[in-house]
Amino acid sequence: MCIIFLTSLLLSPARTHNLEEIISDCGTKLQTFSIVQMNYDYMFVYVNGEKMGLLEDGRLALYQRFPVGSVLYDPCELPPREVPILTDAAEYGVTACKLIPYGHYEAYIPEPTTGDLHPMTGENVCVYVTNLPPNTTAEMLGRYFEAFDMVAEADVFTAPSGECTGRGWVVFQDPSKLLMVPPVLEFFPRLFIYTSLSDKIPTRTTLQLSSVPEILVPGTDIASFAEPALNHNRSGNHRRMNGKASGNFLKISNAANAGVINASAYYFVALIRRDEVEKSVEEGVFWTNPANRRAFYATLERGPVIIIFLLQEYPVIFGYARLLPDGNADKNGFSACTVEWMKHHVFLKEQDMRNIPSVPISKMGDGVPLKPEIGESICQLAEQHPSHSTILERLGQSSPNNGRHVGRGAGVVISGNGNLGGFNSVGGGGLVHSVGDRGTLRSGIGITSLPQPLGARPATRGGHIMNNRIPQRRRPYNDNSNTYVGYGGGGGSVPPRKL
Known part of the structure; x- marks a missing residue:
């Protein structure tokens, strides 16, 4: 390239330059060309x-957009290679090496307790x-996506006629x-x-599902309904919108003495044995499997946690308690x-909860986990x-074949008909799973279908919804086609008229 460049200069019409000036000018242009080639001002990479x-x-300031403590991986290598991040005060959060322009990288946030990596946006x-x-509603859309995570807001764009426009x-x-x-x-x-993902929320307000009292005060009265205020908390940036919703609001009641509405409260279900309840109430400690314990305390870092207890032997709710910070795990055991x-x-029995927003025990x-309004x-x-x-004592004896399968640890509670999809799960959306380790389901029951939206009818056989549970009625007969059992037993008997 240098020879071609010199030849073009020598053959140019301007012949007033001598050879030294031409060589000097060529070196300056080559140096400028190399600087332009190494300029990263207009280059970028894709992270998540x-x-x-x-x-x-050519380096990347990761912490300018992602939280402090995030780690960066290069997925082009197998296994993916972690990109080192500087920790000194001068270049905190900047990669220690240059990145490949226009390359794709992945950012994760490590779990403080277990060290597991979680993807981020x-x-x-x-x-x-x-x-x-066209018949989609905000509630239907929100409950459908609860199969992935707890939904804070959901809404649909409607036409003047009130029907959904498809978005x-x-x-x-x-x-x-x-x-x-x-x-x-x-x-x-x-x-x-x-x-498709987006970094902007429409200005229209939505169906809100996350406003709950910070701490439930026993004996408080229920105040009048209030319109919830939307608060989007993400990495310290607050977004607040107020206005009229396109559909009906899900009214959230406020405790009169609570005063503060905390959108980060979480509700969980825990099983407790009958012989452990008295000791648990007296000492303020309950025992669960290690996976659930890690999930409870990991959630406690984001907000208050309320645990609703079910007796393992009977389908009743024993009570509820507020999870306290971990302080005596070594004394009472790991779980x-x-x-x-x-x-x-x-x-509380099943019939006691017919008039409240709830799910079957x-x-x-x-x-x-339970939806906040249900908890x-x-x-x-x-x-x-x-x-x-x-x-x-009138709770009765537990039956091993009562349609429920419960286990000590990360078990799964399922109904007798085995329908685990869609809105039959806890809180109206998603699949019934434990927060911790996924236990094995009963034989013959599998989770193979995607969550079904609100109003979807279960699969039927033969056009009738009861055909999956009630076998077809059969008429008794014997080998003689002209003889019917119970109608004389002889060949000359007149068979009954078919309906």
Whole structure:
């Protein structure tokens, strides 16, 4: 290239330059050309699918967009190679080496207790959905996406007639769960919807599902309904919107003495044995499997945790308690959790919860999270029931074949018909799983279908919804085609008229 460049200069019309001036000018141009080639001002890389510009020296300032403590991996190598991050004060959060321009990298946040890596998003805060049917509502869309994570908001764009225009959007409580949403989903059988991530939320307000009291105060009265205020908390940046919703709000009641609405409260279900309840209430400690314990305390870092207890032997709710910070795990064992009992010995049955937003007790499993409004309604109902000094004898004996499968540890509580998909799960969406280790389901029951939206009918056989549970009626007969059992037994008997 240098020879060609010199030849073009020598053959140019301007012949006033001598050879030394030409060589000097050529060296200056080559030096300028090399500087331009190494300039990273206009170059960028993709981190978790998002474009991020490089510094002048080709390195990346990761902490400018992602939280402090994030780690960066290069997926081009097998296994993926971790990109070192500088920790000194001058270049904190900057990669120690140059990155490949226009390359793709992945950022994760490590779990403080276990060290597990969780994917993150930088600026994406919601997912837009297209190709929705005209009868889609905000509640239907929100409950459908609860199969991936707890939904904070959901809404659909409507026409003047009130029908859905085919588009909607969903906001998760944890924005990192947006990476779990695939680009194509089956909303109804043979009806597919398409998703795309975005860093902007429409100005219209939505169906809110996350406003709950910070701490439930026993004995408080229920105040009048109030319109919830939207608060999006992500990496310290608050987004607040107020306005009219396109659909009906899900009214959230406020405790009169609570005063503060905390959108980061979480509710879980835990199983407790009958012979452990008295000791648990007396000492303020309950025992669960290590996986559930890690999940409870990991959630406690994001907000208060309320645990609703079910008796393992009977399908009743024993009470609820507030999880306290971990302080005596070495004393009481690895699986011990410290709690402050708010209400106990209430023994709520299935029929007691017919008039509140709830789910069947048979679908509440050990370690399963509940929607905030459902957990709040159960706790408020428990406050209205008296506490008994001992376990009631009229609860009856547990039956091993009562349609529930419960286990000590990370078990799964399922109903007798084995329908685990869609809105039959806890809180109206998702699959019934424990927060901790996934246990083995009963034989013959599998989770193979995607979550079904609100209003979808279960699969039927023969056109009748009861055909899956009631066998077809058969008429008794013998080998003689002309003889019917119970009608004379002889060949000359007249068979009954067929209906």
